[in-house]
Amino acid sequence: MISRTIYYRIILITIIGFSSCFLSAKNDKPNIIVILVDDMGYSDLGCTGSEIKTPNLDKMASEGVLFTHFYNASRCCPSRASLLTGQYQWDAGIGHMDYTKSELPEYQGYLNNQSITIAEALKDNGYQTFMSGKWHVGNKQREWWPDHRGFDQFYGTPAGGGLYFYPSQFYDRPVYWNGEEQTPDSTWYSTDAFTDYSIDYIKNRRDKGKPFFMYLAYVAPHFPLQAKMEDIDKYRDTYKVGYDVIRKARFKKQKQLGIASADLPASEPVYGDWETVENKNNEALKMAVYAAMVDCLDQNIGKLMSTLADEHIDKNTVVMFLSDNGACQTSWNKTPEARLGSRDCNAAYGTWYNVSNTPYRMRKSQEHEGGIITPLIMHWPEGLKGRGVRISEPAHITDIMPTCLDIAEAKYPVSYKNKVLDPLDGRSFMPLTRGIEQDKDRAYFWEHEGNRAVRVGDWKLVSLHKKDWELYNLKADPYEMDNLVESHPDEKNELLKKYKIWADEHGVQRWPLKR
Known part of the structure; x- marks a missing residue:
């Protein structure tokens, strides 16, 4: 038969063990x-x-x-x-x-x-x-x-x-x-x-x-x-x-x-x-x-x-x-x-x-x-x-x-x-x-002081403030040297549509800010 002292020691050790496990679990993050x-x-x-x-x-x-x-x-x-x-x-x-x-x-x-x-x-x-x-x-x-x-x-x-x-x-x-x-x-x-x-x-x-x-x-x-x-x-x-x-x-x-x-x-x-x-x-x-x-x-x-x-x-x-x-x-x-x-x-x-x-x-x-x-x-x-x-x-x-x-x-x-x-x-x-x-179809958007851009997949549409849009295929042209905006109107229009919807949803204003 286990003595009362040994019994309480077992209970204490068990509690300490559970506590240690709990602390260890907390610190695992x-x-x-x-x-x-x-x-x-x-x-x-x-x-x-x-x-x-x-x-x-x-x-x-x-x-x-x-x-x-x-x-x-x-x-x-x-x-x-x-x-x-x-x-x-x-x-x-x-x-x-x-x-x-x-x-x-x-x-x-x-x-x-x-x-x-x-x-x-x-x-x-x-x-x-x-x-x-x-x-x-x-x-x-x-x-x-x-x-x-x-x-x-x-x-x-x-x-x-x-x-x-x-x-x-x-x-x-x-x-x-x-x-x-x-x-x-x-x-x-x-x-x-x-x-x-x-x-x-x-x-x-x-x-x-x-x-x-x-x-x-x-x-x-x-x-x-x-x-x-x-x-x-x-x-x-x-x-x-x-x-x-x-x-x-x-x-x-x-x-x-x-x-x-x-x-x-x-x-x-x-x-x-x-x-x-x-x-x-x-x-x-x-x-x-x-x-x-x-x-x-x-x-x-x-x-x-x-x-x-x-x-x-x-x-x-x-x-x-x-x-x-x-x-x-x-x-x-x-x-x-x-x-x-x-x-x-x-x-x-x-x-x-x-x-x-x-x-x-x-x-x-x-x-x-x-x-x-x-x-x-x-x-x-x-x-x-x-x-x-x-x-x-x-x-x-x-x-x-x-x-x-x-x-x-x-x-x-x-x-x-x-x-x-x-x-x-x-x-x-x-x-x-x-x-x-x-997700290859994920769209990324940017705007600051009228400079704008949208990227989906390899295609990126970008413009400087008050300048025309430029279109680049970043896979073929990662440094944005070959503007394809005239030769790929469909890609330009699709990206521009996405940009306008996004800008409206997020409250993006024209620059300079009027209010």
């Missing part, structure tokens, strides 16, 4: 980290053709999945709204930018209550949530900030980009920690600081018995050109050979990597002869500073990935990396007396955008491929089959929200806080990682 960078061109990573040193991101791509034809929404605020909500930006309330003042709900300039963020959705499914970096989807009122839209903790700036050294001399970008304004010291650099707070969260602030969702939104490499001297020094001589040599070298590498067509030329360059550039050293230094900013990003992502390994959570943490739009054409220098790259510098890299976007045409805010295409890297050792997989099928920034829900085994709610939600426009791209082909 993967952690999810989404990393968004600002104004980075398609070819600015080593794994997409660059000479810039990005070993950590290249390693993530070689161990995980690289989506070579992932689409964003062509500019900061729209891309962020679509990423966070899984909806086209008009449905989320940010049809243009967060500074837009309009009575139209599609252009109100902050996330609306008919949308739910990834953080809000995952928080209701047992996740803890953290954000670091640039918000830029509503900053004027406190209730629009990240910690009122599902994030338990927030470090960064509710406003836009352009903040590197503190304080910014050119942009009003206060830094906050959970609503309290901070006063960083002279050593502060945003790329480092946003990472350091993310690492501190992972090490010290999270409940280690629960999964977490982290949104890390850097401002780099958006202008102004400001970087740390030790990073600039790595590239001082690299770009003195000029635009064309670098662009051709990137394209050659892309062909070797298998992400550019071996039998097609790149799009036509926009720059002239390097020998006609008046101050070559100054022009080369612009790109050197830009490269330093990308290099610093990679260093910090390396620190983040090392932290995951140190915490023994790297195997079951999903990390996604992408850019909010293509490279930016801005070419001014408002501080010609300042040293390029310093905290006193308010300059952009101008013509080099065409190198960053190799091999594509156009740039940020436009809907040709150079404005909307980004590499997306996905790293998840326990959840992805194969290593170094490349996926060339298209996917869209609205797909990130449903993909996160899919990974977390969570459902998109019909309503939230007594508000009926608009449906998702995106869909999970996890089937693509398992070799399941996407």
Whole structure:
């Protein structure tokens, strides 16, 4: 006969065993980290053709999945709204930018209550949530900030980009920690600081018995050109050979990597002869500073990935990396007396955008491929089959929200806080990682400031503001060089019909906005 003491010990051990199983089951869900960078061109990573040193991101791509034809929404605020909500930006309330003042709900300039963020959705499914970096989807009122839209903790700036050294001399970008304004010291650099707070969260602030969702939104490499001297020094001589040599070298590498067509030329360059550039050293230094900013990003992502390994959570943490739009054409220098790259510098890299976007045409805010295409890297050792997989099928920034829900085994709610939600426009791209082909008839749509596009299958209809429509077959002509609009009227009319129906359904207005 079992004694009372032994009996109670058995009961206690059984309870502890059940509890352990329960805790283990709770912690089986993967952690999810989404990393968004600002104004980075398609070819600015080593794994997409660059000479810039990005070993950590290249390693993530070689161990995980690289989506070579992932689409964003062509500019900061729209891309962020679509990423966070899984909806086209008009449905989320940010049809243009967060500074837009309009009575139209599609252009109100902050996330609306008919949308739910990834953080809000995952928080209701047992996740803890953290954000670091640039918000830029509503900053004027406190209730629009990240910690009122599902994030338990927030470090960064509710406003836009352009903040590197503190304080910014050119942009009003206060830094906050959970609503309290901070006063960083002279050593502060945003790329480092946003990472350091993310690492501190992972090490010290999270409940280690629960999964977490982290949104890390850097401002780099958006202008102004400001970087740390030790990073600039790595590239001082690299770009003195000029635009064309670098662009051709990137394209050659892309062909070797298998992400550019071996039998097609790149799009036509926009720059002239390097020998006609008046101050070559100054022009080369612009790109050197830009490269330093990308290099610093990679260093910090390396620190983040090392932290995951140190915490023994790297195997079951999903990390996604992408850019909010293509490279930016801005070419001014408002501080010609300042040293390029310093905290006193308010300059952009101008013509080099065409190198960053190799091999594509156009740039940020436009809907040709150079404005909307980004590499997306996905790293998840326990959840992805194969290593170094490349996926060339298209996917869209609205797909990130449903993909996160899919990974977390969570459902998109019909309503939230007594508000009926608009449906998702995106869909999970996890089937693509398992070799399941996407719906070939799926339509993708874009519009920003009158620039417009629609893609179905290999066909894409696109136009610049107030310009005629152009038609391309992206399978045969991925760099949009051979306009087929006159020879294929049926394809043009079918795509245009789809675009008009979509624009009407989502409240897309003519540009410039009248109300």
